Amino acid sequence: MDGPQLLKPALYAQGDDGVAWLNGGACACGHVFFPLQDFGCEMCGGFGVDLTPQRLKGLGRIVASATVHLHAGKGREAPFDVGVVKLDDGPVVRTLLTSVGDAPAPGQAVRAVLVEVDGKEPGQRVRDLRFEVQA
Amino acid sequence: MKTLSDLRPVYVVGVGWHPYRYATEEPYVTLGLTAVRQALADAGVEWPSMDAAFVGTALLGMASGRPMLRHLGATGLPLVHVENASASGSAAFRAACLEVACGLADTALALGIDKAIPRPRTSSGLGGLAEDAFVAFTHFALLTNEYAARNGVAPEDVALVAVKNHGNGALNPNAQRQKARTLDEVLGGKPISGTLTSLQCCPVGEGAASVIVCSEDAIQRLGIDPGRAIRVTASAVGSETPGAGNDADAALTRTVIGRALAQAQRKGTELDVLEVHDAFTIEELLYAEAAGLCGEGQAIHLLKEGAFHLGGQCAISPSGGLIAMGHPIGPTGVGQVGEVVTQLRGEAGARQHKGARIGMAHMVGLGSVAYAHVLERP
Numbered sequence: 001m002d003g004p005q006l007l008k009p010a011l012y013a014q015g016d017d018g019v020a021w022l023n024g025g026a027c028a029c030g031h032v033f034f035p036l037q038d039f040g041c042e043m044c045g046g047f048g049v050d051l052t053p054q055r056l057k058g059l060g061r062i063v064a065s066a067t068v069h070l071h072a073g074k075g076r077e078a079p080f081d082v083g084v085v086k087l088d089d090g091p092v093v094r095t096l097l098t099s100v101g102d103a104p105a106p107g108q109a110v111r112a113v114l115v116e117v118d119g120k121e122p123g124q125r126v127r128d129l130r131f132e133v134q135a
Numbered sequence: 136m137k138t139l140s141d142l143r144p145v146y147v148v149g150v151g152w153h154p155y156r157y158a159t160e161e162p163y164v165t166l167g168l169t170a171v172r173q174a175l176a177d178a179g180v181e182w183p184s185m186d187a188a189f190v191g192t193a194l195l196g197m198a199s200g201r202p203m204l205r206h207l208g209a210t211g212l213p214l215v216h217v218e219n220a221s222a223s224g225s226a227a228f229r230a231a232c233l234e235v236a237c238g239l240a241d242t243a244l245a246l247g248i249d250k251a252i253p254r255p256r257t258s259s260g261l262g263g264l265a266e267d268a269f270v271a272f273t274h275f276a277l278l279t280n281e282y283a284a285r286n287g288v289a290p291e292d293v294a295l296v297a298v299k300n301h302g303n304g305a306l307n308p309n310a311q312r313q314k315a316r317t318l319d320e321v322l323g324g325k326p327i328s329g330t331l332t333s334l335q336c337c338p339v340g341e342g343a344a345s346v347i348v349c350s351e352d353a354i355q356r357l358g359i360d361p362g363r364a365i366r367v368t369a370s371a372v373g374s375e376t377p378g379a380g381n382d383a384d385a386a387l388t389r390t391v392i393g394r395a396l397a398q399a400q401r402k403g404t405e406l407d408v409l410e411v412h413d414a415f416t417i418e419e420l421l422y423a424e425a426a427g428l429c430g431e432g433q434a435i436h437l438l439k440e441g442a443f444h445l446g447g448q449c450a451i452s453p454s455g456g457l458i459a460m461g462h463p464i465g466p467t468g469v470g471q472v473g474e475v476v477t478q479l480r481g482e483a484g485a486r487q488h489k490g491a492r493i494g495m496a497h498m499v500g501l502g503s504v505a506y507a508h509v510l511e512r513p
């Protein structure tokens with residue numbers, strides 16, 4: 001399952017069953033969030049020892065999806081598909097999807113996978129996180 | 136806690152614009168002076184009678200006000216710059232209203248002004264999985280998809296908002312887009328993101344909008360026509376809370392508009408005109424429902440019946456809205472107030488909503504923050 005280095009290792013990690021982990025956090029108040037941060041809890045204001053890392057399983061359901069036809073930014077070629085995913089573990093994340101022009105509809109079950117993409121250096125390959133429809 | 140309605144009455148007595156348009160090389164100073172001079176002339180007052188000035192701008196950068204306002208004659212009045220993203224103008228207007236309402240000033244100017252200068256936000260230090268992929272139009276394409284799935288409406292129906300607003304914009308000499316469009320033209324335009332096409336997205340250009348607010352004392356003292364004074368009966372503002380999911384702007388709007396209507400002791404269904412933050416078509420539907428004009432998922436049906444057109448139950452975005460009038464950022468929130476005032480005065484000409492007596496201006500700023508002001512013809 002190993003491959004090129006991860007593009008954003010602070011945000012996710014490889015899982016041993018093919019489903020990636022997301023590096024989230026939990027507050028003493030019970031609030032679960034993504035990404036992990038130590039600034040403070042958005043729900044209760046807790047900080048410091050109140051906040052602990054929590055791995056979130058990359059499983060969830062599509063809240064919304066779209067195919068981007070025209071992108072107003074550098075370093076990303078349209079078309080590509082994006083989605084909003086409600087994780088089974090709680091947080092809602094905004095993510096790229098593996099599909100292109102065929103985004104899964106709201107309600108569909110999806111999972112996080114690590115896919116090989118071009119890195120910043122010429123010829124470099126890295127692995128980045130995408131969500132895809134659960135088989 | 137007190138609200139605007141607990142303080143002394145505040146009236147809008149002058150409105151003015153520099154038309155919104157695509158970017159030019161003209162200095163912002165010219166745009167701002169045009170709008171302020173028009174507002175002063177509309178109120179029939181002179182610049183030295185202004186007690187305070189609030190300049191709403193998100194893109195001009197530091198200290199843009201005095202290099203502009205000094206050309207009106209530098210009276211030494213208190214001058215403050217207000218930044219609140221897309222709601223910068225709304226924030227400047229609220230500040231002007233409060234200054235007068237609490238008696239610190241008898242008159243105040245709110246000016247919204249911007250040029251289309253790219254100005255990226257400073258990073259919070261927290262990244263996301265692919266935040267660069269989620270520019271504004273993609274965020275709203277996702278909301279369109281979610282709304283369409285939840286309420287069983289065809290995403291193409293959402294485009295009808297743009298047809299209505301381009302039609303209104305065609306009647307507004309200050310609008311950036313002044314061309315009526317058919318549904319086929321809207322749907323056949325350049326695909327942007329999801330089902331959004333270019334004519335369903337607001338243009339960001341340049342312009343200026345200005346309003347003058349004052350107290351009852353000042354109306355008498357300065358000989359202002361009380362018959363054209365429009366009272367500000369509510370001012371409400373709030374910021375996003377966690378847990379609203381992808382649809383945070385609509386949830387926040389519901390809260391803020393609810394507060395404004397409570398202050399004014401009005402119901403959403405009493406509004407005759409409503410200027411909303413329709414930067415993208417889907418927003419007008421979400422905010423019409425959040426304002427209580429109809430139940431969730433019902434806005435598209437009312438739109439098709441003509442309820443939101445000029446002459447309908449409540450004219451939404453009579454100016455053309457952000458989609459047709461344009462969204463030059465700083466001016467937008469002030470220009471909305473100017474449009475509502477023009478409608479309530481019965482001076483909107485070809486786009487007049489007949490019998491308009493109660494209006495609202497609603498704005499969302501990135502972050503998110505939201506504003507709602509209720510205005511009424513006394």
Ligand SMILES: [Zn+2]
Binds near residue numbers: 027029042044
């Ligand atoms: Zn907490």
